[in-house]
Amino acid sequence: MSQTGFYWDERCFWHGGGNYAFTQPVGGLVQPLAAGGLAENPETKRRLKNLMDVTGITKDLDMQSSNPASMKDLLAVHPKKYLEEFKALSDLDGGLLGLRTPFARGGFDIAALSSGLAISAISDVLKGKYKNSYSLSRPPGHHCLPDYPNGFCLLANIAIAIEYSIKNKLGKKFCVIDWDVHHGNGTEAIFYNRNDILTISIHQERNYPVDTGMETHQGKQEGLGFNVNLPLPAGSGHQAYLNVFDRIIDPIVSNYSPDIIIVACGFDAAMIDPLSSMLCSAETFRLLTRKAQKLANKQCDGKLALVHEGGYSEVYVPFCGHAVLEELSGSQIIAKDPYEELFSLRQPGSRFENMINEVLNDWEKFFLN
DSSP: OOSEEEEOOGGGGGOOOOSEEBTEESBTTBOOOTTOOBSSOTHHHHHHHHHHHHHTGGGGSEEEOOOOOOHHHHHTTSOHHHHHHHHHHHHTTOEEOSBSOEEOTTHHHHHHHHHHHHHHHHHHHHTTSOSEEEEOOSSOOTTOOSSOOBTTBSSOHHHHHHHHHHHTTSOSOEEEEEOSSSOOHHHHHHTTTOSSEEEEEEEETTSSSTTOOOTTOOOOGGGTTSEEEEEEOTTOBHHHHHHHIIIIIHHHHHHHOOSEEEEEEOOTTBTTOTTOOOBBOHHHHHHHHHHHHHHHHHHSTTOEEEEEOOOOOTTTHHHHHHHHHHHHHTOSOOOOOTTHHHHHHSOOOHHHHHHHHHHHHHHHHHHHO
């Protein structure tokens, strides 16, 4: 059996975001687009799965689906009123809840399935079934607040999976490292007052949401010091991300000693993503995964689970995801990055790297002293 469980379901690709052009509803002067237009569409995820099948790396993974999260599982994070409203709209013709969260008919059931994939991916690692896992969850979850979805996120997948694991006595201390390019504001809000979940978000500063993700937001009450925000300036690239992991994330997690490390794995920090201004590559995500594995081996017997979040380049997300899976599984099947030379030509200059180094110096004083 593979050391890596891969959780996916074709039904998640059928989640619909309604008839939108980018993030605006179609109508008036806003013309429809061919695929509905919403940046969060099935193709980035479907093309990742397609690339996996074409290269043959699927044979090095244990591929499976999962049951949807139950209403009891969802109620551990989301209030009953919100879930009932979501399901009622879903059973009719879909609708819009919160900000930038349109969904088609059946959206509630697909979102519950997406959460169920995350539950299985995390709980099976904690049970020792796999050393590590990847959940190709869709819709994503890290922006979803308990009663207010936004940023394409309708249910808080990772938070739901953590609460499930706690309830079933699979773990007591959890670490979430969010390297999606957007701030993981939902995960932060859900666990902001708690010290049994360490939340770390590395993101582009003031991208989305524009008013969250500051370094000074460190948690409250028992959670003070257990929420870490690392907002990088636009234009940060490969080396900046690796340095942040080594100099800030590694020592913070090592001091915490969690039972499992969970990565909110977005690929939207890649250079050609339409919703960010960062300069990461598939190799960046490969090496971040390697560092996460090394940290998990040191702190929690290698227990590592990645849950898919954002990433909106249909042509590049598949290569980023494949690189992560190569690293997780130890597979010898490599999907060569066709954009590697382009990325190597467009990395930040020395002056920018010096500025990033100054930021890291400040963060070391702020978070580690």
